[in-house]
Amino acid sequence: MLLDAPVVPLLPRPLILPPKKSTPPAFYIADAGLKGAGLFAAEDIPTGAVILVDRPIAVVPSNVNAHWKREAFDALLPRISQISRETLLALANCKPLSECPVVEGIALTNATGIYLSAPPSVAPQEYGGVFPLVCRANHSCGLNIAVKWDLPSFSVSMYALRPFRAGEEIYNQYIDVLAPRAERRAHLARYGFVCMCSHCDLPDEEAVTRSDAARAELRDWHQLHPRFLPWSTDMCRADDAIIVSNLRALALIEQEGLHGMRVPFIEEIALSYAVLGDEPRFREWAQQVVDFCAGQDPERATKFAGWIAHPRSYKQWGWRAKQRQLLDKQKEPADVDISIPW
Ligand SMILES: C[S@@+](CC[C@H](N)C(=O)[O-])C[C@H]1O[C@@H](n2cnc3c(N)ncnc32)[C@H](O)[C@@H]1O
Numbered sequence: 193m194l195l196d197a198p199v200v201p202l203l204p205r206p207l208i209l210p211p212k213k214s215t216p217p218a219f220y221i222a223d224a225g226l227k228g229a230g231l232f233a234a235e236d237i238p239t240g241a242v243i244l245v246d247r248p249i250a251v252v253p254s255n256v257n258a259h260w261k262r263e264a265f266d267a268l269l270p271r272i273s274q275i276s277r278e279t280l281l282a283l284a285n286c287k288p289l290s291e292c293p294v295v296e297g298i299a300l301t302n303a304t305g306i307y308l309s310a311p312p313s314v315a316p317q318e319y320g321g322v323f324p325l326v327c328r329a330n331h332s333c334g335l336n337i338a339v340k341w342d343l344p345s346f347s348v349s350m351y352a353l354r355p356f357r358a359g360e361e362i363y364n365q366y367i368d369v370l371a372p373r374a375e376r377r378a379h380l381a382r383y384g385f386v387c388m389c390s391h392c393d394l395p396d397e398e399a400v401t402r403s404d405a406a407r408a409e410l411r412d413w414h415q416l417h418p419r420f421l422p423w424s425t426d427m428c429r430a431d432d433a434i435i436v437s438n439l440r441a442l443a444l445i446e447q448e449g450l451h452g453m454r455v456p457f458i459e460e461i462a463l464s465y466a467v468l469g470d471e472p473r474f475r476e477w478a479q480q481v482v483d484f485c486a487g488q489d490p491e492r493a494t495k496f497a498g499w500i501a502h503p504r505s506y507k508q509w510g511w512r513a514k515q516r517q518l519l520d521k522q523k524e525p526a527d528v529d530i531s532i533p534w
Contacts, residue, residue, distance in 0.1 A: 218243050221328045224361060227385075228284050231329040233356035240486045243337065243350045243362060248321035249276045251306070252299045265296040279324045286384030301383060302327035304364075306341045306348070326350060331383070332363030333376055333391040334449025338488055339364065351488040353451040363389070369450065370411040372404040391449055406444045410453065413441060420460045424467050424508060427515050434464045455484055455492075462496070469510025471503050 218237050224230025237243060250268060269277055280298060287297030303320025304327070326339060326348055338351045356362065367379045373392055380387050394400050409416065417437045423429045430436075438457040445453050462477035478496045485493040499506045 219325070219362060221325075224330055226388075227330045229328055231325070231362040233358055233360045233362060235358045237352045237356040238483075239352055239355050240484050240488065241352050242487050243352055244325050245345075245347050245349050246323045246325040247347045248306070248323050249280050250299065250322040251308070252303050252320040252322065254318050254320060262293065262296060265293060265299065268295055280322065283322070283324070283327055298322065304339065304348070308343065321348070323348060326364070329362055329364035331366040331380065331387060332389040332449070333365075333369045333373075333387060334363065334389065335365055335369060335452035336363055336449070338452055340488055349488070353454075353484075365452075370407045372407065373400050403448060406448050407450075410441065410444055410448070410450065417441075420463060424463075424511070427512070427519060431468060431512060431516070432464075435461055438464075455481065455489075458484065459492075459496075463506070463508075466499070466503065466506045467508050467510070467512045469513035474503055475500055 218234055218241065220232050220234045221229055222232055224232075233243075249272070269280075272280070280295070283298050284301050285294060285297040286301045289297075291297070292300070299320065299322055302322050304323060305318050306321040307316040308319055309316040321341070329337070329350075336353050336356070338353055339348050340351065341348050350362075366383060367376055369376065369391075371379070373394075377387055377392065391403065394403060418429060418433045420434050423434050438461050441457045442454060445451065445457070458477055458480050462474055462481055465471075465474035465477060478500050481496045482493045482500065485496070503509060
């Protein structure tokens with residue numbers, strides 16, 4: 193490990209716990225054409241499933257000066273086992289030797305952000321983990337997996353954000369995928385490639401403008417669209433304001449392949465139906481939250497599963513339906529409709 197020396201004694205002990213197992217292996221590594229090697233689904237994988245669990249071969253501190261880093265990289269190879277050395281050296285390197293030595297190039301090509309905290313006094317610090325399996329996933333500007341770091345087991349878990357068919361390539365996300373295509377491409381130049389994923393390789397400028405606009409709208413969503421909490425107690429808003437708005441978000445997410453962004457929108461639709469007291473639709477949408485979060489966010493999945501079992505235990509269950517009935521009873525014939533349609 194290339195851990196900064198002062199941090200090591202502060203790390204919690206015992207640090208290394210057995211990683212969680214994913215059985216049977218749901219992936220394989222194979223040739224991905226011009227992208228080099230890639231990660232592929234070995235079987236059909238459902239949304240929310242753990243695809244793999246991986247431990248770093250090396251951990252690279254960020255924010256150290258280049259001189260220190262180079263010395264540390266030079267010292268790494270003789271200090272790791274032969275199998276780790278072979279695995280590390282087999283990883284991709286997008287940096288020419290004229291720019292930096294091999295191990296540093298491999299770390300710069302592959303390192304993924306992880307957090308190490310050294311209690312009691314040191315706040316979590318960002319490091320780069322070089323992972324033998326996760327690092328084989330190529331980049332796509334669509335989001336079809338999530339990677340979650342777990343410090344106690346010193347491992348990352350990779351989750352499916354949408355169903356995979358056997359043989360389909362599994363992609364990671366190296367950069368902010370809500371940025372416009374030109375910005376994303378400039379960013380990815382640091383990995384030495386022009387992104388030709390299906391979300392970048394578009395037929396014409398019109399398609400690029402449409403995609404950029406969709407991503408910009410998703411990025412600024414909460415400045416542009418109604419929010420769930422104020423809506424839930426504001427009877428001047430249309431009853432379906434959040435549902436209509438979030439269905440639009442889900443359509444944009446589908447269009448751009450940004451599956452990882454779905455949960456908060458699905459969750460708000462489910463809760464909107466709860467506030468409206470619509471039990472069948474609440475169950476349908478809440479079940480989607482449960483399916484999506486079972487692996488990567490079990491707490492949220494359990495909370496929604498509880499509400500599916502007992503919908504009325506949701507504290508605002510049917511609040512708007514009751515208010516609407518009261519308002520209807522008091523309603524005088526009105527000349528104008530004062531509800532705001534957004
Ligand atoms: C972290 S590695 C990914 C695995 C790598 N393909 C391998 O053979 O081990 C990053 C490198 O993969 C290639 N790569 C990843 N995503 C790509 C994409 N969308 N288009 C082209 N090349 C890509 C680039 O060479 C990049 O520097």
